[in-house]
Amino acid sequence: MKLNRVGDIVILALSITLIALSLGTYKDFSGEPEVHVRTDGGEFIYDLDVDTFATFEGPVGETTIEIRNGKVHVHDSDCRNKVCIAAGWVSSPGDWIICLPNNVFVLIEGSLDKGDGGGVDDTAF
Amino acid sequence: MIPRSKTNGRIEFIALLAAFSLFLSTVEYMIPKPVPFMRIGLANLPLLIGLGLLDSREYILLALLKVLGQGLVTGTIFSYIVLFSLGGTVSSAFIMYVLFRYGRKWTSLIGISIAGAMASNITQLQLSRLILFGDAARLIAPPFLIVGLITSVILGVFAERFVETSAWYRRALEKQL
Amino acid sequence: MKTANIRLFTGLIALPAILLQDNPFGIMLQALYVIVLALTHGRKFRLLPNLILMLSVSSAHLLQPNGYLIVSIGSFPITLGALLLGLRKAFTLIALLYLSHYMVTGRPEFPGRLGKVISLQFYYFDKITSGWREITPKRPFIKAVDTLMLNLTEEKAASIMSIGKDEVVFNRRELLENILHTVVLWGLFLLGAWHILPTL
Numbered sequence: 001m002k003l004n005r006v007g008d009i010v011i012l013a014l015s016i017t018l019i020a021l022s023l024g025t026y027k028d029f030s031g032e033p034e035v036h037v038r039t040d041g042g043e044f045i046y047d048l049d050v051d052t053f054a055t056f057e058g059p060v061g062e063t064t065i066e067i068r069n070g071k072v073h074v075h076d077s078d079c080r081n082k083v084c085i086a087a088g089w090v091s092s093p094g095d096w097i098i099c100l101p102n103n104v105f106v107l108i109e110g111s112l113d114k115g116d117g118g119g120v121d122d123t124a125f
Numbered sequence: 126m127i128p129r130s131k132t133n134g135r136i137e138f139i140a141l142l143a144a145f146s147l148f149l150s151t152v153e154y155m156i157p158k159p160v161p162f163m164r165i166g167l168a169n170l171p172l173l174i175g176l177g178l179l180d181s182r183e184y185i186l187l188a189l190l191k192v193l194g195q196g197l198v199t200g201t202i203f204s205y206i207v208l209f210s211l212g213g214t215v216s217s218a219f220i221m222y223v224l225f226r227y228g229r230k231w232t233s234l235i236g237i238s239i240a241g242a243m244a245s246n247i248t249q250l251q252l253s254r255l256i257l258f259g260d261a262a263r264l265i266a267p268p269f270l271i272v273g274l275i276t277s278v279i280l281g282v283f284a285e286r287f288v289e290t291s292a293w294y295r296r297a298l299e300k301q302l
Numbered sequence: 303m304k305t306a307n308i309r310l311f312t313g314l315i316a317l318p319a320i321l322l323q324d325n326p327f328g329i330m331l332q333a334l335y336v337i338v339l340a341l342t343h344g345r346k347f348r349l350l351p352n353l354i355l356m357l358s359v360s361s362a363h364l365l366q367p368n369g370y371l372i373v374s375i376g377s378f379p380i381t382l383g384a385l386l387l388g389l390r391k392a393f394t395l396i397a398l399l400y401l402s403h404y405m406v407t408g409r410p411e412f413p414g415r416l417g418k419v420i421s422l423q424f425y426y427f428d429k430i431t432s433g434w435r436e437i438t439p440k441r442p443f444i445k446a447v448d449t450l451m452l453n454l455t456e457e458k459a460a461s462i463m464s465i466g467k468d469e470v471v472f473n474r475r476e477l478l479e480n481i482l483h484t485v486v487l488w489g490l491f492l493l494g495a496w497h498i499l500p501t502l
Binding site: 136137139140141143144145147148151186190193194197200201202203204205206207257258259260261262264286287290291292293296 | 313314317345359361362363365366391395398399401402403405406407419420422423424425426427429430431434444447448451452
C-alpha cells in the first residue's frame with residue numbers, strides 16, 4: 001500500500017465503526033411488539049409503535065381498538081357490558097383484552113419488553 | 126487561485142470531466158449486478174481527479190453536471206431516483222472538497238474517496254428510508270455500506286495512481302499556474 | 303414552446319397526478335399507461351429489474367405489519383395493509399420512472415447557459431465513447447485514458463455551435479396526443495380520489 005497517511009487510517013477506522021454500528025440494527029428487528037387481533041373474520045396484525053384506530057366486525061356489531069403511544073385499548077364496542085373497554089390500556093407482550101360477546105381477542109405479541117410498563121404498578125414500599 | 130482568464134476554456138474543461146463521468150456511469154451500467162441497488166460509483170472518479178484541478182464553484186458545476194447527465198441518459202431525471210443521486214453526490218462532493226481543501230496534508234485521495242462514499246451512501250440510505258422503504262432501510266444499510274467502503278478504497282487507489290502518473294493531469298495542472 | 307419540449311411539459315403537468323394518487327388500482331393503471339407510453343416511444347421495458355424493485359419495496363413495507371393477516375410464511379406475517387402500501391409505493395416509483403423516460407424521448411433542450419454546458423457535456427460524451435473504441439492498446443489502462451484525454455483537449459469545441467439539433471418536426475398531432483395523455487393521467491387520479499375505483 002502506497003500512501004497511507006494518517007487521515008486515511010482515521011477515516012477508514014471511522015467508517016468501519018459506523019458499519020459495525022449499523023449491524024446492530026439486525027438485532028432489533030425480531031421481537032418488535034405487535035398487536036394481534038383475532039376475530040371471526042380472521043387475524044389482524046398492527047405495529048404497537050404506530051398510532052392508529054382499527055375496527056372489527058363481530059356477531060354483535062363493531063369493536064374498535066386504539067393504538068397510541070405504544071399502548072392499546074378498546075376504544076369502543078357494541079357489546080352490552082363494555083367489559084373490554086373497562087379493561088383499559090395494555091402494552092406488554094403477553095397482555096390481552098377480550099370482547100367475548102363480539103368475539104374479538106386482542107393480544108400483544110413480541111419478545112421486547114417495553115421498559116417499565118406492564119403489570120407492575122406503583123408498589124410503594 | 127485559478128486564474129479566470131479563459132472562462133470558456135474552463136467551461137469546456139469541466140464539460141469534458143463531466144462527460145467522462147457520464148462515460149463511466151454507462152460502463153458501470155453494463156456491469157451485471159446481483160442486486161440493482163449496489164452501486165460501484167465509477168462515475169465518481171472524475172470528481173476525485175477534479176479535486177486538484179477545480180475551484181469550488183467549478184467543482185459544484187461538475188457535481189451538478191454529473192447528476193444531470195446521468196439523469197438524462199438513464200431517463201430517470203424526473204423521478205425519485207434522481208433525488209437519491211443528487212443527495213448522494215451533493216453530500217459526497219461537499220465532504221470531498223472540504224477534506225481536500227483543508228486536509229490535504231493528512232489524507233490522500235484514498236481517504237477522501239472513502240469519506241465521500243460514506244457520505245453519499247448514508248445520505249442515500251436516509252432518503253430511501255424517508256421516501257421508499259421506511260425503517261426497513263436499516264436492513265440494507267450494512268451490505269450497502271460495506272460494498273461502498275470496498276469500492277471507494279479501490280477507486281481512491283486508482284485515482285491516486287492516475288494523478289501521479291498521468292501526463293494529461295500534469296498538463297492540466299500546469300495550465301493554471 | 304418548442305416541439306422538443308412538449309413531452310417534457312406534459313410530464314411535468316402529469317407529475318402531481320401520479321404523486322398524489324392514493325388508490326392502489328389508480329396508481330397501477332397510471333403506471334401501466336405510462337409504461338405503454340414509454341414503450342411506444344422507443345424506451346425498453348425489462349421485466350426483471352422492475353420486478354426486483356417491486357418485490358424489495360413491497361417486502362420492506364411488509365416488515366411493519368398492518369391490517370388483515372393474509373398468510374403467514376413461517377412466522378413472517380403478510381398483512382394486507384402493509385402489502386397495499388408497499389405496492390402503491392412501488393407502482394408510484396415505476397410510474398415516475400417511465401414518465402421520466404417518456405419526458406426525455408423528445409430530446410428536450412434546456413434553456414440558458416446550463417443548457418449549453420449540458421449539450422457540451424453530451425458532445426464530449428459522444429467523442430469519448432467513439433474515441434475509446436479506437437484506442438487499441440487499452441493496457442496499460444492509465445496510459446490509454448491519458449492518450450484519449452490529451453486528444454480530446456486538443457479539439458477546439460468551437461463546434462459547440464454545430465451541435466446537431468435534431469429537430470422533431472412540429473405537428474399538431476404531437477400536441478394533441480400529449481394533451482390526451484395529460485387528461486388520461488389526471489382522469490385516473492380523479493377516479494381514484496373520488497373513490498370510484500375499488501380500494502379493496
